[in-house]
Amino acid sequence: GAGVSQSPRYKVAKRGQDVALRCDPISGHVSLFWYQQALGQGPEFLTYFQNEAQLDKSGLPSDRFFAERPEGSVSTLKIQRTQQEDSAVYLCASSLRRQFNQPQHFGDGTRLSIL
Amino acid sequence: QQQVKQSPQSLIVQKGGISIINCAYENTAFDYFPWYQQFPGKGPALLIAIRPDVSEKKEGRFTISFNKSAKQFSLHIMDSQPGDSATYFCAAREDSSYKLIFGSGTRLLVRP
Numbered sequence: 001g002a003g004v005s006q007s008p009r010y011k012v013a014k015r016g017q018d019v020a021l022r023c024d025p026i027s028g029h030v031s032l033f034w035y036q037q038a039l040g041q042g043p044e045f046l047t048y049f050q051n052e053a054q055l056d057k058s059g060l061p062s063d064r065f066f067a068e069r070p071e072g073s074v075s076t077l078k079i080q081r082t083q084q085e086d087s088a089v090y091l092c093a094s095s096l097r098r099q100f101n102q103p104q105h106f107g108d109g110t111r112l113s114i115l
Numbered sequence: 116q117q118q119v120k121q122s123p124q125s126l127i128v129q130k131g132g133i134s135i136i137n138c139a140y141e142n143t144a145f146d147y148f149p150w151y152q153q154f155p156g157k158g159p160a161l162l163i164a165i166r167p168d169v170s171e172k173k174e175g176r177f178t179i180s181f182n183k184s185a186k187q188f189s190l191h192i193m194d195s196q197p198g199d200s201a202t203y204f205c206a207a208r209e210d211s212s213y214k215l216i217f218g219s220g221t222r223l224l225v226r227p
Contacts, residue, residue: 004158031213042121042204042217043159056213091158101147104215106158 002026004091012113013082018020021077021110025094032075033093033104034067043091049075082114119207121218125189128225134192136221138205141186145207149215150179150190153202162203163190195225 005024013019025032031050036059046065048056050074060067061096064082069075079086089109095102120139128134138148146167151159165172165188167201172179178191192199205218 023189033213035215040220042206042220043215044217045214048213059214103149103161103164106151106160108156108158 004092004094004105006033006090006107006110008110009108010111011115012115013064013074014115015082015084017082018078019082021079021090021112022109023075023077023092023094024106025073025075025092026096026105029094029096029105030072031095031097031102031104033095034075034077034086035091035093035106036061036088037091037109039088046077046090079112082112086113087112118216119205119218120222121205123221124219125222126224128195130164130195130197130225130227132225134223134225135189135194135221136203136205136223137187137189138207139185139187139219140207142209144208144209145216147208148181148188148209149206149208150177151204151206151217153204153220159204166174171175173192192223195223197225197227199223200225 007022034046037043047067049069058115064080066078089111091109093104093106123213149164150162152162153159163174163177176193181188202222206215
């Protein structure tokens with residue numbers, strides 16, 4: 001596709017449920033990022049993949065958060081035993097190459113609401 | 116601790132006016148400073164970016180001014196239009212790092 005695609009666009013879950021959020025990066029993009037955006041705030045870095053390798057997961061807030069990109073394209077962010085504080089927009093971004101100076105292209109995000 | 120401080124939180128400008136958004140940082144390892152525009156329900160879109168070796172960069176109606184000694188940078192939107200109404204985020208990235216550090220955002224409203 002032309003841009004980064006995320007699904008679902010909206011997800012409502014009850015506290016304690018597990019959720020899985022999907023990201024389809026721009027075709028051929030090597031680097032993939034996940035960010036969390038709380039209401040009225042800027043995005044905050046969660047994790048980074050270069051192809052299938054997860055090179056940085058320093059932003060994941062707890063061990064309930066897990067991300068994977070097994071074939072180096074589509075990525076899934078999984079949140080186990082969701083809590084109300086997990087409610088946010090989860091943004092995925094991709095960039096073409098592995099170099100640091102590549103611009104990041106964002107998807108429209110998944111809005112997660114935990115009841 | 117907020118690494119990139121952005122102001123103002125909100126801004127109202129008349130059509131045709133100049134919108135100015137400011138950001139400040141402390142980390143001297145930052146070497147890439149992009150600005151993103153975000154419409155409701157959409158992801159951030161890269162608007163313009165600058166590196167510390169230049170003091171100003173202009174693309175169309177958008178200009179970044181960068182003051183390395185003061186560790187400040189700003190976005191100027193000339194001839195502001197109602198279609199510019201959005202939330203703007205400054206960001207910064209360290210040399211040899213992938214992660215973007217975002218400011219808290221400025222909600223801009225351009226009145227017709």
